[in-house]
Amino acid sequence: MQKIAIIGAGSVSFSRKLVNDLLFFDAFKDAEIRLMDIDEERLEFARNTMAVVNEKRNAGATFVATTDRRQALDGADFVIIMLQVGGDAATQVDFDICRRHGLKLVIGDSMGVPGISRALRTAPVLLDIARDMEELCPNAPMLNYTNPMGMVMAAVLRGSAIKGVGLCHGVFGTARRLAGYIDAPFDRVTYLCAGINHLAFFLKYEVDGEDAYPRIREAFDTTHRDQERVRQEMFRRLGYFMTESSFHLSEYLPYFIKSDKLIEEYDIAVDEYLLRSAENVEIYEKVREAFRVGKNLLAEGGEITFTPKSRMRRGHAETGEEVQAFQIPDRSSGEYASEICNAMVTGQPFVFNGNLLNEGLITNLPTDTCVEVPCLTDHNGVQPTHIGELPPQCAAVIQTNLNVQELTTRAILDQNRDHVYHAALVSPLASAVLSTKSICALVDDLFQAHREQMPVWCL
Numbered sequence: 001m002q003k004i005a006i007i008g009a010g011s012v013s014f015s016r017k018l019v020n021d022l023l024f025f026d027a028f029k030d031a032e033i034r035l036m037d038i039d040e041e042r043l044e045f046a047r048n049t050m051a052v053v054n055e056k057r058n059a060g061a062t063f064v065a066t067t068d069r070r071q072a073l074d075g076a077d078f079v080i081i082m083l084q085v086g087g088d089a090a091t092q093v094d095f096d097i098c099r100r101h102g103l104k105l106v107i108g109d110s111m112g113v114p115g116i117s118r119a120l121r122t123a124p125v126l127l128d129i130a131r132d133m134e135e136l137c138p139n140a141p142m143l144n145y146t147n148p149m150g151m152v153m154a155a156v157l158r159g160s161a162i163k164g165v166g167l168c169h170g171v172f173g174t175a176r177r178l179a180g181y182i183d184a185p186f187d188r189v190t191y192l193c194a195g196i197n198h199l200a201f202f203l204k205y206e207v208d209g210e211d212a213y214p215r216i217r218e219a220f221d222t223t224h225r226d227q228e229r230v231r232q233e234m235f236r237r238l239g240y241f242m243t244e245s246s247f248h249l250s251e252y253l254p255y256f257i258k259s260d261k262l263i264e265e266y267d268i269a270v271d272e273y274l275l276r277s278a279e280n281v282e283i284y285e286k287v288r289e290a291f292r293v294g295k296n297l298l299a300e301g302g303e304i305t306f307t308p309k310s311r312m313r314r315g316h317a318e319t320g321e322e323v324q325a326f327q328i329p330d331r332s333s334g335e336y337a338s339e340i341c342n343a344m345v346t347g348q349p350f351v352f353n354g355n356l357l358n359e360g361l362i363t364n365l366p367t368d369t370c371v372e373v374p375c376l377t378d379h380n381g382v383q384p385t386h387i388g389e390l391p392p393q394c395a396a397v398i399q400t401n402l403n404v405q406e407l408t409t410r411a412i413l414d415q416n417r418d419h420v421y422h423a424a425l426v427s428p429l430a431s432a433v434l435s436t437k438s439i440c441a442l443v444d445d446l447f448q449a450h451r452e453q454m455p456v457w458c459l
Contacts (some may be wrong), residue, residue, distance in 0.1 A: 034063075
């Protein structure tokens, strides 16, 4: 019987998706799945949700809900991390303070100044989890979905002895999107993608063994010219398509969120994360209330009405839209975690793009920074692919963000407060918009606003 610890299981929509994926595999039909969260109300909702998933998959898994992290980790075979320190409220603070200083954000979870803020709140918690794992489940891999991926994984892998890999759907999500742009069946697509999380490049993208980039360029010049404007622009300038959405990408570069004119030209949805979060909270509250009064919307396939704020702003939706509540699909989501677990248990090989330390994998990026490369997984664990050199223009763009990540990682591991300022000062977006004095004042305000969640050496 496999034992799987899910830390942050109160993120019910995502934990439900991963558990559903796991229960498609025979190796996990009778698994013991430990659901851990510090929010007891969300934890109970997660436990009720997983019972429905278990029944839907006709599985015999056992679920243990606990607020005790060590209980969840003790003897675990796999540890899946999906936590957000401070929740949406902390993210709202990041957005508010950055806006007050003149820095506009879209997603704000991975890089730049908001990524630094989130890393300072998050990496110490993941390091504590890693140290518990060293004691309680030293052979279990940490499968981390928590952002900011590059910073927290570099800190954990350099600051502990555990095995681990960071997981993100950006690569396979973009690969599928590109196939849709050129009407190519995805099972005929092959690709090679490498870089860092949210800033990786498709070095090859082929359909039936032929280079598909000419077809992609034609699609962007004709039928899809108004979509993904930021990524299109960088594709034209650099020659390789990048992972993550234009919304994300605009925050990692110095060119786009500098004026209202550019924001409009490149169709950048400022504050997008806050709108999506509000939608998710509304949906969660309505499903939870239905559970409370005895109506199981998951089992019954019920629908709820919500306010699609993100698409309403863009004129693509109206208030009162209906959505099926927390669907339990009859197919895998495509997220990597379940496939990795199955490959390690059964030996059935699985290939995915993972985030781990650069130990000679990409030769023109710094050693021991966190890179995202193809990995093979089987009985032998995660085996990353040697890429060699990236195209120099791609490596140069990545390096501007690795500067921020490396200084933040060193700040966390060395408990060096000065490096936090250094990291913020070299952020591509912040340095394009703000003065040195404004950037340092912004960092000071973030320290103060998050003083209850920041490590003590920051204060």
